[in-house]
Amino acid sequence: MAVVAPGVAVVSSVPMGTGRESSVAVSNGQKDVKVASSTFQGAKEILTPETNVLVPAGLGKVEDFAKVDVKGKYALISRGEINFSEKVENAIKAGAAGAIIYNNAPGLIQGALTDDGSVLPIGVFMIEQTVGQELLRVIGTGKQVTATLQTVATDYSAFDGTSMATPHVSGVVALMKAANKALTGAQVKEILKRTATPLSPNSANELGAGIVNAEAAVQAAIDAK
Structure with missing residues (x-):
């Protein structure tokens, strides 16, 4: 190894309109706050903003979803123990309208949810660890928290490697x-x-x-x- 250079989440130009950025805003009924986010290949694109209630669903295991009602709502899931695709599959089976996965380490990551290029029926976004933990805390006080999700078409996209x-x-x-x-x-x-x-x-x-x-x-x- 001689030298290294930036290679994580580097923004690059792409054919016009083919780039995608994620947009996540959260609210506890007072004001919307946009938070850093990423999305996943294979997730449904939400080109028109959609707002829904957030429901904590633990690690996204089958037994976690058995304890909560996420039908028609957004599942708030922690990264860890099982892979992303399994978490999302469980969310879909539980009737969730979308999934937000918060990291279990600093920063954000990207990835693919399907291996064959197919698209899942719900949007899936990632937010940072500290944001997810704060949302859990607020929900734990009895307040209702909502999230607004959108996939924004752009002329740029971030790549790794x-x-x-x-x-x-x-x-x-x-x-x-x-x-x-x-x-x-x-x-x-x-x-x-x-x-x-x-x-x-x-x-x-x-x-x-x-x-x-x-x-x-x-x-x-x-x-x-």
Whole structure:
């Protein structure tokens, strides 16, 4: 490993109108508050905002749904123990109109709910751990909490993986070569490693010299003339 670059939830342009963003707003009867969210491939797209009551459904197991009435409502489910598709399948069987899964760790994740490209009959969204825990607390006080869900069509979409990290490095290299066309491949690699911002922990060299630093790399390329 030489260097690393951003590769999680990187926003990229896509054919016009084909991108999708998730929108989740919650309310305890006072005001709507939009919260950070993501959605899943294979979930129903809700292009027109829909509002419904939230009902806590534990980890989304069969026995969790047996304890609550989610028919026509949104199931609020914790991530963990069973996979997302099983949680959502159980929600559908219980008659839920939609599902909101809150993370069991900081941040958000994305994924697919079906393996064959099929689309499920309900929308499924993810919210952050702290938000989900606060919603549970409020519901536990006896207040009714609602959520408004929407899938927004955009010209952009967020992606994960080396397909996103590689363009970051390629872009930095292009800037370096623009600043100094005489640089060899070996020089480019040496500069990228020397100017990278170190990351830790990195005891097994999983992160190489660190994350690429465009400004420092370009300046070093200029200085190498």
